[in-house]
Amino acid sequence: MTTMTLSDTRRLLAAEPMGTLPRLSPDTLLALADDAGLTGRGGAGFPTAIKVRAVTQGRRAPVVVGNAMEGEPLSYKDAVLLTRVPYLVVDGLAIVARALGAHEAVLAVGPEIDPTAAIEAARTRGVQVAHLEGGFVAGQESALVNQLDGRPAIPGDPLVRVTTRGVYGRPTLVLNAETLAQLGLIARHGVAWFREAGLPEDPGTSLFSISGSVEHAGVVEAPRGSLLGDVLASAGPVHPVAVLVGGFHGAWVPATAPATRLTAHDLKPYGAAVGAGVLHVLGHDTCPIRMAAGIAGYLAEESAAQCGPCINGLPRMADALERLADRVPDPGLPSEIDRMRLLVTGRGACAHPDGTARMVASTMRVFADHVSRHLAGHCEIEGGRR
Ligand code: SF4
Secondary structure, three states: OEEEEOOOOOOOOOOOOOOOOOOOOHHHHHHHHHHHOOEOOOOOOOEHHHHHHHHOOOOOOOEEEEEEOOOOOOOOHHHHHHHHOHHHHHHHHHHHHHHOOOOEEEEEEOOOOOOHHHHHHHOOOOOEEEEOOOOOOOOOHHHHHHHHOOOOOOOOOOOOOOOOOOHHHOOEEEEEHHHHHHHHHHHHHOHHHHHOOEEOOEEOEEEEEEEEOOOOOEEEEEEOOOEHHHHHHOOOOOOOOEEEEOHHHOEEEEOOOOOOEOOHHHHHHHOOOOOOOEEEEEOOOOOHHHHHHHHHHHHHHHOOOOOHHHHHHHHHHHHHHHHHHOOOOOOOHHHHHHHHHHHHOOOOOOOHHHHHHHHHHHHHHHOHHHHHHHHOOEEOOOEEOO
């Protein structure tokens, strides 16, 4: 996987190993995360300081977990971090764990990532490395806690927060690998340095995984709030039909969209979010309905199959989308897809059905012309009816 950068924004990917780790008090750690305006880089974009504060409330020493599970098939940034600058993630985790007086610090590494460099970096930092089983939902916080506790890697009770009761029943802080790397750099260089990049309301840089119809797929580091077009240009000249922003649970931003910044504000009209920084470029040679059907089918199979929406709803939604991709002449398919989308949304124990429904709804909206042609038995990319 190649790495790229926008102008002089390479911070994470050019960081050198650190010597002695700074020793922070819990209050200093909290103040750094808060003043920096650091948000989680794993998907939800939650303010890091709020998560840290949540585990300082209880009496028991917390467990701190670095999340490098990378269950999203279109994301490569955890792999790049752990092979290029593993010490950055490990040191960020060690700094947080020491500041919080943690019972244990664990770096959870997904099966697709070689943990060798991380194990070497962790040797002298008091960090355990757990090379775990994967799957799309295995990286969700409660699924990760379950697996670390020896249970199946499926999401747990949404009413029990892992910050209250997590690994070994202790308060558990789960931070994404990139978030930890950023936090480690903030501890090293300070808040002002961190805020030099990005936007005042959304500072710092982020890693973006670029894939699809591009010359150079890879991971690029760019300031928060960069223009989508500028970030994509780092992967070579691209002429997209649309970009799937946010991965398999994300949404499409059409190429016709005016200069779109990778911000919550600019992406909101498309139902998208920066999330874990996944940008997948759809070229003119790929049928978007076929692609979405493939993703929906994958997501239906990747559920933990313990809630109604995932057992019944997602397979039916994926099947209807597959029939639409196959140009089955059934005018009821769009309303069936919409019915399933509404039925599964907000009904699961985790956000998996909602994320799947979001991607499907975006497909039906952005590619409405393709939907019409498919219903008429034609696809400009795949040809006539199968
Ligand atoms: S909603 Fe789906 S993925 Fe989430 S816990 Fe329930 S069955 Fe598992």
